Amino acid sequence: MNLSAFLLISRKKVKELETFSESKSRRWKNKEHTYKSFINYQFGAFQELRAALESMKHELLMTKRSYSKEFNYLGVKLKVLAEAAENYHAVLTENRKLYNEVQDLKGNIRVYCRIRPFLQGQSKKHTTIEYVGDDGELIVTNPLKQGKESRRLFKFNKVFSPATTQEEVFVDTRPLIRSVLDGYNVCIFAYGQTGSGKTYTMSGPNVLSKGDWGVNYRAVHDLFQISQSRRNSIYYEVSVQMVEIYNEQVRDLLSTGGSQKRLGIWNTAQPNGLAVPGASMHPVKSMTDVLEFMNIGLMNRATGATALNERSSRSHSVLTVHVRGTDSKTNALLRSSLHLVDLAGSERVDRSEATGERLREAQHINKSLSALGDVISALAQKSSHVPYRNSKLTQLLQSSLGGQAKTLMFVQLNPDVASYSETVSTLKFAERVSGVELGTARSNKEGKDVRELMDQVAYLKDTIARKDEEIERLQLLKANVNGAKRGLSSLCYDSSSPRRHSIGISKQSQGQSRARGSGFGEKAADMDNCSKYSDENSEAGSHQSMDDFRNRKQLSLPSKLSGRDSSQNLTEDIELVGFGDVDSEERLSDISDGGLSMGTETDGSICSVVEYTLFPEVAKPAETTPPNSTTADAIQAESTEGPSVSSKLPKAPLVFAKAGVDKIFSFVIEQ
Ligand SMILES: Nc1ncnc2c1ncn2[C@@H]1O[C@H](COP(=O)(O)OP(=O)(O)OP(=O)(O)O)[C@@H](O)[C@H]1O
Numbered sequence: 001m002n003l004s005a006f007l008l009i010s011r012k013k014v015k016e017l018e019t020f021s022e023s024k025s026r027r028w029k030n031k032e033h034t035y036k037s038f039i040n041y042q043f044g045a046f047q048e049l050r051a052a053l054e055s056m057k058h059e060l061l062m063t064k065r066s067y068s069k070e071f072n073y074l075g076v077k078l079k080v081l082a083e084a085a086e087n088y089h090a091v092l093t094e095n096r097k098l099y100n101e102v103q104d105l106k107g108n109i110r111v112y113c114r115i116r117p118f119l120q121g122q123s124k125k126h127t128t129i130e131y132v133g134d135d136g137e138l139i140v141t142n143p144l145k146q147g148k149e150s151r152r153l154f155k156f157n158k159v160f161s162p163a164t165t166q167e168e169v170f171v172d173t174r175p176l177i178r179s180v181l182d183g184y185n186v187c188i189f190a191y192g193q194t195g196s197g198k199t200y201t202m203s204g205p206n207v208l209s210k211g212d213w214g215v216n217y218r219a220v221h222d223l224f225q226i227s228q229s230r231r232n233s234i235y236y237e238v239s240v241q242m243v244e245i246y247n248e249q250v251r252d253l254l255s256t257g258g259s260q261k262r263l264g265i266w267n268t269a270q271p272n273g274l275a276v277p278g279a280s281m282h283p284v285k286s287m288t289d290v291l292e293f294m295n296i297g298l299m300n301r302a303t304g305a306t307a308l309n310e311r312s313s314r315s316h317s318v319l320t321v322h323v324r325g326t327d328s329k330t331n332a333l334l335r336s337s338l339h340l341v342d343l344a345g346s347e348r349v350d351r352s353e354a355t356g357e358r359l360r361e362a363q364h365i366n367k368s369l370s371a372l373g374d375v376i377s378a379l380a381q382k383s384s385h386v387p388y389r390n391s392k393l394t395q396l397l398q399s400s401l402g403g404q405a406k407t408l409m410f411v412q413l414n415p416d417v418a419s420y421s422e423t424v425s426t427l428k429f430a431e432r433v434s435g436v437e438l439g440t441a442r443s444n445k446e447g448k449d450v451r452e453l454m455d456q457v458a459y460l461k462d463t464i465a466r467k468d469e470e471i472e473r474l475q476l477l478k479a480n481v482n483g484a485k486r487g488l489s490s491l492c493y494d495s496s497s498p499r500r501h502s503i504g505i506s507k508q509s510q511g512q513s514r515a516r517g518s519g520f521g522e523k524a525a526d527m528d529n530c531s532k533y534s535d536e537n538s539e540a541g542s543h544q545s546m547d548d549f550r551n552r553k554q555l556s557l558p559s560k561l562s563g564r565d566s567s568q569n570l571t572e573d574i575e576l577v578g579f580g581d582v583d584s585e586e587r588l589s590d591i592s593d594g595g596l597s598m599g600t601e602t603d604g605s606i607c608s609v610v611e612y613t614l615f616p617e618v619a620k621p622a623e624t625t626p627p628n629s630t631t632a633d634a635i636q637a638e639s640t641e642g643p644s645v646s647s648k649l650p651k652a653p654l655v656f657a658k659a660g661v662d663k664i665f666s667f668v669i670e671q
Contacts, residue, residue, distance in 0.1 A: 089329055092233060096182045109380050110157045111434035113138055113411040116197035117162035126417035132161045142420045154427045156434055166204055170218045176406050177222045180323055183334035187400035188215060192412025193422040194345030201410050202342045216340045220290045234325045239283040240290060242297035243276055245392050246315035247364045252279040253297035265395045275396050314361045316393055317342045339400045346426060368393040375401055376433035
C-alpha cells in the first residue's frame with residue numbers, strides 16, 4: 001500500500017513535470033521565434049547599413065577626389081598670388097617711380113597764376129586782365145594808359161581765371177601730394193600783394209565748409225586718404241609743425257608753453273629731416289587733428305594793420321607736414337615733408353604807406369621774398385650756387401626747394417586797375433622764378449645751344465630795357481632837379497630809400513645823366529614813371545648790401561674793363577648796362593654764381609623769352625647816328641625809336657665775354 005501510494009504520487013509528479021516541461025518548451029519556442037524574427041530584422045538593418053556604408057564610401061571617395069582636385073587648383077592659384085604678392089612691391093615702386101618721372105617731366109618748379117575776382121563794391125570796368133589763355137598765357141593791360149607800354153604778356157604753367165573754384169585749383173596740385181607720400185619734399189606757397197587772395201588760395205575763406213577749403217586743408221586731407229589706401233604696404237606716421245617768420249625771427253605757432261621763444265634754423269639737413277628742431281612737433285592721426293592745430297596756429301599768427309589791408313598778415317606762416325613711412329615688407333623708411341606757406345603781402349613799402357614798425361616789417365618781408373625769388377631763380381637756372389642763406393624763409397624751406405624737391409608757387413593777382421603796378425611787379429617776380437624750368441619736354445625740344453642763345457638774347461633785351469629805364473629815371477631826376485614842382489618829388493623819392501645810398505650814382509655819372517637827359521626835351525614824368533621809380537627804390541631795400549654788390553662786381557668786371565679808366569668807366573658801365581638798378585644786382589650775383597639769368601622782364605617793346613618765342617620781333621635796321629651827333633643824341637635816338645639791336649649790342653661783351661657775341665648777333669638778326 002505504501003508502494004502503491006508512492007507510485008501514485010510519483011505519477012502525479014511526473015504528470016506535473018510533463019505539464020511544466022510542455023509549457024516551458026512552448027515558451028522557449030516562442031522566445032526562439034521572437035529571437036529569430038529579431039535577428040532577421042537586425043540582419044536586414046545590417047544589410048541596409050552596409051549598402052549605405054558602401055554608397056558613403058563611394059561618395060567620400062568622390063569628394064576626396066574632387067577635394068584633392070580643388071586643392072591642387074587652389075595650390076596653383078595660391079602660387080600665382082604669391083608670385084603677384086612678391087611682385088607687388090616691385091610694381092608699386094616702379095609705379096611710384098614712373099609717376100614721379102611724369103611729375104618731373106612737368107617740371108620741378110611750377111608756377112600757377114590765380115586771379116582774384118572783383119570784390120563786392122569794386123568797379124568791374126577797370127580790370128587789368130585782358131586775356132587768360134588755357135595754355136598759361138596771360139595778358140595784363142593798363143586801361144588808363146595808351147600804347148605799347150600798357151600791354152604785357154606773361155606765360156606760366158597755368159593761369160586760373162577769377163571764376164576758378166577751389167576744387168579746380170586743387171586738381172592741378174593733387175599730384176604733388178602723392179609725391180610727398182612717395183618720399184619727395186614738396187613746397188607750395190602763395191605769393192602776391194596784400195589782399196590778392198593768398199590766404200584764400202592756401203586756407204580758404206571758411207574752414208567749416210569743405211567746398212571752400214583751400215590748398216592746405218585739401219592737401220592734408222588727400223595725404224591722409226592716400227596713406228590709408230596704402231596702409232597694407234606702407235605704414236605712415238604724420239606730424240605737423242607750424243612756425244611763422246616775422247621780422248626775420250622764427251616763432252613756433254603751436255607752442256603749448258605760452259612763451260614765444262625765437263627759434264634757430266639748422267642749415268644742414270638734420271638726420272630727422274627737421275629744419276627747425278626747436279619748434280614743437282605734433283603727431284596727427286586724422287584730418288580733425290590737423291584742423292585743430294592749424295586753427296591754433298592761425299590764431300597765434302601775428303597780424304597788423306597797413307593802409308592797404310586792415311588785417312593784413314605781416315608774417316610768413318609755414319605749416320610743415322612731416323611724413324614717415326615704413327614699408328611693411330622690407331621695413332625700409334621713407335621720410336618727406338610738405339611745406340605749405342602763406343607768404344606775407346608783397347606790396348611795396350611806399351604803397352603801403354608804412355612807417356616805423358610797419359616799415360621795418362615791410363623791409364623784412366621784401367628782403368625775404370626777394371631772397372626766395374633768388375633761390376628759385378637759381379634753381380630754375382640750375383645754378384651751381386643757390387643763395388639759401390640770405391633769409392630765414394629760404395633757410396627754412398631749403399630741404400623743399402631744389403634737389404629732388406618739387407615747388408609750386410601760386411601767383412595771386414588783384415585785377416583792380418589801381419593795383420596795376422603791383423600786378424606787373426608780381427608777374428615779373430613770378431616770371432623770373434619760372435623763366436627756365438618749363439619741363440624737360442620743352443628743353444628737349446629746344447637744343448641746348450638755341451636755348452642758351454635765347455637766354456642771351458633775352459638777357460640783352462633785358463639789359464637794353466634797363467638802360468632805357470635808367471635814362472628815363474635820369475630824365476626824371478633832371479626834371480626834379482630843375483624844380484619841376486608837381487609835388488612828384490615827395491612821391492618819387494624816398495629819402496630813406498636804401499637804393500639811393502647803396503647804388504650811389506657818382507657826381508660824374510649824374511653829370512653824364514644830365515647830359516643824356518637834356519637830349520630828351522623837357523618831357524614831364526607821369527605818375528607811372530614816378531611809381532615805377534619809387535618801386536625800384538623800395539625794392540632795393542630788400543637786396544644785398546652795396547658792399548656785397550661791389551665785391552661781386554669786382555670779381556666779375558676787372559678783366560672786362562681792362563685798359564680803361566676803371567673808376568670812371570665802372571660807374572658808366574654799371575649805368576649803361578643797367579647794373580645800376582636792383583634787378584641787375586641780382587643778375588650780377590647770378591653771373592658770379594656761375595649761371596646766366598634768364599632776365600625775362602617784359603617791357604613794351606622788350607619781350608621775355610616767352611614773348612619772344614611767341615611774337616618774334618622783326619629785327620629793326622641799325623640806327624644810323626650822324627657822325628657829329630652827341631652821345632646824348634644817340635641815346636635819345638635809341639630811347640625814342642625803341643630798342644634797336646645793333647645800337648645797343650656793343651655793351652653786351654661786358655657780360656657775355658665768353659658767350660660768343662657773333663653767334664648772338666647773327667641769331668638776333670635772323671630773328
Ligand atoms: N578766388 C576768390 N574768390 C572770392 N573771393 C576771394 C578770392 N580770393 C580772394 N578773395 C577775397 O579777397 C579778400 C582778400 O583775400 P585774402 O585775405 O586771401 O588776401 P591775402 O593775399 O591773403 O591778403 P594778406 O596779404 O593780407 O594775407 C578776402 O575777402 C577774400 O575772401
